[in-house]
Amino acid sequence: MINKRGSSHRKPAKLSATERVHLETVVSQFISKSSLSEIVHRIEIKAGRIYLYRLHEQFGWNNPELQFIKPLIDGKYAEFPMARFTLQDSRGEKCEADYQRHTGQWVNLFTGNMMESLSFVEQKNNGFNRWSRA
Numbered sequence: 001m002i003n004k005r006g007s008s009h010r011k012p013a014k015l016s017a018t019e020r021v022h023l024e025t026v027v028s029q030f031i032s033k034s035s036l037s038e039i040v041h042r043i044e045i046k047a048g049r050i051y052l053y054r055l056h057e058q059f060g061w062n063n064p065e066l067q068f069i070k071p072l073i074d075g076k077y078a079e080f081p082m083a084r085f086t087l088q089d090s091r092g093e094k095c096e097a098d099y100q101r102h103t104g105q106w107v108n109l110f111t112g113n114m115m116e117s118l119s120f121v122e123q124k125n126n127g128f129n130r131w132s133r134a
Helices: 017-032 113-123
Strands: 041-047 047-055 078-088 095-100 106-112
Touching: 017 041, 017 047, 017 113, 041 078, 047 106, 078 113, 095 113
Parallel strands: none
Antiparallel strands: 041 047, 047 078, 078 095, 095 106
């Protein structure tokens, strides 16, 4: 279900090492079988949250005088967070899908279980970062 609150400030679940490995496997398998496989560059699990990263080509990347805030990958791509999943339990039964605004604030767009949240991001992947609630 789409969350009408906007942002979430709940503490994420604490994960054991085996729970982290299990969740990373589940997320990786989902992404490899979905259209997200062309977009997601890296998956990271930290502090009860799962982050999906994508690459963006930087304007002016071939100008050696330009300085970039983030280091470039392959000389022209910067890595940015695409989505964040905040786990409320270690099994992924309750999960929130968030995106990061240009201000750095994370905004909650969907609440459900892990698979529903991943499916939501997959459906909105052609601009999840630019998608807004109507």
